[in-house]
Amino acid sequence: MLWIPVTIAAAAFQVARNAAQRSLMTGAGPWGATLVRFLFGLPFACVFATVALIVAPHALSFNPAFFAWSALGAFAQIGATAALLVAMHRSSFALGTAFQQSGLPFAALIGFFVFHDHVSPAAWSGILLATAGLTALSWPRGIDGPRDWSAAVLGTVSGASFAVSANAFRQATHALDLAHPIAAALVTVAVVQAIQTSALGGWMLVFNRHSLMSVLRSWRVSMGAGLFGALASSGWFLALALAPAGLVRAVGVVEMPIAALAGKRLFAERISRWQWLFGGATAVGVLLAALA
Numbered sequence: 001m002l003w004i005p006v007t008i009a010a011a012a013f014q015v016a017r018n019a020a021q022r023s024l025m026t027g028a029g030p031w032g033a034t035l036v037r038f039l040f041g042l043p044f045a046c047v048f049a050t051v052a053l054i055v056a057p058h059a060l061s062f063n064p065a066f067f068a069w070s071a072l073g074a075f076a077q078i079g080a081t082a083a084l085l086v087a088m089h090r091s092s093f094a095l096g097t098a099f100q101q102s103g104l105p106f107a108a109l110i111g112f113f114v115f116h117d118h119v120s121p122a123a124w125s126g127i128l129l130a131t132a133g134l135t136a137l138s139w140p141r142g143i144d145g146p147r148d149w150s151a152a153v154l155g156t157v158s159g160a161s162f163a164v165s166a167n168a169f170r171q172a173t174h175a176l177d178l179a180h181p182i183a184a185a186l187v188t189v190a191v192v193q194a195i196q197t198s199a200l201g202g203w204m205l206v207f208n209r210h211s212l213m214s215v216l217r218s219w220r221v222s223m224g225a226g227l228f229g230a231l232a233s234s235g236w237f238l239a240l241a242l243a244p245a246g247l248v249r250a251v252g253v254v255e256m257p258i259a260a261l262a263g264k265r266l267f268a269e270r271i272s273r274w275q276w277l278f279g280g281a282t283a284v285g286v287l288l289a290a291l292a
Contacts (some may be wrong), residue, residue, distance in 0.1 A: 014255055036222045045230045052183045058183050069172035104252075107246050129284060145286050185237075
């Protein structure tokens with residue numbers, strides 16, 4: 001059951017990273033803010049991987065399947081992160097995080113039908129309850145004007161892309177070394193972030209140099225986002241190496257109350273009764289999935 005506390009820690013670090021990234025949206029735009037988690041997270045990820053290999057050296061199997069799954073997950077995560085940041089910008093920090101969790105049912109279904117992950121009936125009940133709570137929580141509500149569906153659509157796209165990346169990363173760690181999940185997870189993080197930094201950084205250098213320069217000028221905030229991002233990714237990858245993606249995403253919904261409190265304290269966002277009600281239903285679903 002090590003994957004449960006690891007997932008909770010990863011969720012907390014992810015909230016801190018998202019908060020730092022959101023503050024960079026104005027100057028760097030969604031692609032620049034997306035690059036931050038990869039470019040400034042890469043040095044930390046390399047350090048974590050090196051320490052893991054020094055402390056417990058293993059003969060890791062760098063094979064074509066590992067690189068294929070790593071690349072698929074890397075590019076899916078790039079698109080997911082950009083869509084999430086725009087969704088947060090158009091709604092709120094807390095609701096943007098709720099949109100991200102729409103990846104929960106996608107992750108469970110992909111893991112079950114494509115990779116034949118075993119999920120118990122009780123866990124499926126928890127996943128469905130959490131999904132229902134998330135759907136109600138993120139449903140657009142217009143008060144003085146029409147409903148704004150753009151944030152919900154982008155958030156759903158983000159969630160689906162995160163589900164693809166989560167399952168791809170799980171397969172990558174297993175292809176690298178199934179017997180040593182900690183080392184495999186940390187090395188996979190470093191490889192994935194190297195792919196993402198090279199691909200997105202190279203594209204921005206050619207087509208969006210202004211945003212790239214804005215990211216580099218904001219290096220103090222970016223370093224914090226990079227550190228929290230590397231810690232979050234290390235936790236997620238380790239949890240995915242130990243448990244099916246659907247269950248990890250279900251427990252990862254604990255990120256929502258953390259994000260709600262962060263949004264209230266950092267961005268002065270109000271938490272409504274609606275959010276508390278369906279957030280509670282989602283929490284019950286998380287407990288069912290985790291304890292099944």
